[in-house]
Amino acid sequence: MYPPKFDYYRASSVDEALSLLQQHGANAKVLAGGHSLIPMMKMRLAQPGVLIDIGRIDELKGIRVEGDTLSIGPLTTHAAIAASEDVQRLATALSDAASVVGDLQVRNRGTIGGNLAHADPASDLPAAVLALGGEIEARGPAGSRTIAADDFFQGLFTTALDENEIITAIRVPTGQGTRVSAYVKFPHPASGYAVVGVAAVLDIAGNKVTTARVAANGAFECAKRLAGVEQALSGADATAEAAASAAEHATDGFSADDFMSDIFASADYRAHLLKVYTRRALQKALERA
Template identity: 50%
Template sequence: MFPDEFDYHRAESVDDALDLLAEYPDAEVLAGGHSLLPTMKNGLAKPDVVVDIGHIESMQGIDRNGDATSIGALTTYAEIDDDEELWADATVLTEAASEIGDTQVRNRGTIGGNLAHSDPASDLPGAAIASDLTLVVEGPDGERRIDADEFFVAMYMTDLAEDELLTRIEVPRGDGATSGAYVKKPSPSSGYALVGVAAQVQVDDGTVTTARIGANGVMDHAVRLEPVEDAIEGERLSDDAVSAAAERAADDLEEAMMMDDLQASSEFRSHLLETYTKRALERAAERADATVTA
């Protein structure tokens, strides 16, 4: 299928892009293209104007500065997956990026486009919550910083205003006490997550001091599983503690509001959520043990 005709504008800078969005308030933004182009081809999106931000250099690359790592919104999944320091400093986010699509998708898709699209079945939103990301956006009034907890609002909806651009993501740099993992049950037809769980824990002398658990594919947007966090904090990462914490994965979630489609019922997703929360914590525990041993 072919999209309807549209006017194309290529932005050379963030300011240029913001000017174009002010001039064409109904324009769609094109980055890697994996979200926008399919919806245009099947007729779900019919923009009169497309603003291409894919060549803005200031929105690309990975920069380490002090206690945080800054990732440009146009950085591809492949660049993230290939960065060994990110695997150490931001394990959860990097592992989630490595699980997206196939090689071709990872070479073109961008972290900013993924997060701004807020697909409930995408891998990165839950990992963003678990990783305690800060999303930096720019608009007519300047720069604004949004915690990942507050960014995802509903299906395909975020706290990003129509006249703003997500320009970079800031990830707190982990230390030897931080461990994490992302695991998912992929859809057999698309590879998207039926359920994905991201777990990040800080461990001191074998005991979890803080935990952040995020999930995608369950509700209409990525969610934080605070009952699991409360259950595992203060505990050692033993099999019993992990199982007990995972049993609370759906405590704050209404089953009637869970995703329910041809891929999986809400009841099955609730079961998957507990199972994959346990697996994420188990993998995080294994990595924590490896760090201590090393």
């Protein structure tokens, strides 16, 4: 309940935050909304010597439509994302996911940047960002770079982000033609985290699915694409039946060891749930077509 001592710095710009990070190295942690980090510190599972508070850097806030890209500042809260009409319209799966993170109070403080950087396997946003083909813009001492969501999530609480980098933007392509998407989750009854959560993004032309991107969190050590489902759907009819049969491929390419297991849900139950929730995500997306 009582975080250990640390030195606190409040950065007023990204440059200042980066130089503080340089200065304190591995001893430092970046604080955004704090809804991943502070709970860890209260349990003394994280004991950083230095906290660099980036929460007041205005350039990291806000949602903008830039051509065919939705650009979201990393300090944007889950509540703000869920309430954004642009996100609802252009990246519905992300809006769905943001609206079911934690609870009302958590959504008011938790941020998308903090959430993605923390890379909790059971968090909701990673699957949505991954399925939407998002990109994470990060800045470090060497400058800015863009990391595809496909490369970003690397394992349990592990991302492609370097220790001295900060996320500066999350970009999501809004797609051409008819793009529908959805995120559904099976929340853990205690924590509210996803036991399984599935995001589905479908491009539809005529009555056919031209491209499908489907990703899951909760099931694995980090968010992963469901290649079997995507292949099964590519060129398939945009119907509930086709979705149901594609969902049966949710576990294709994964082995039993790939699935998370805990006292609430074993690996094989999670594998089963993955199929069920993949079907629900696909059908929910199709209902929006």
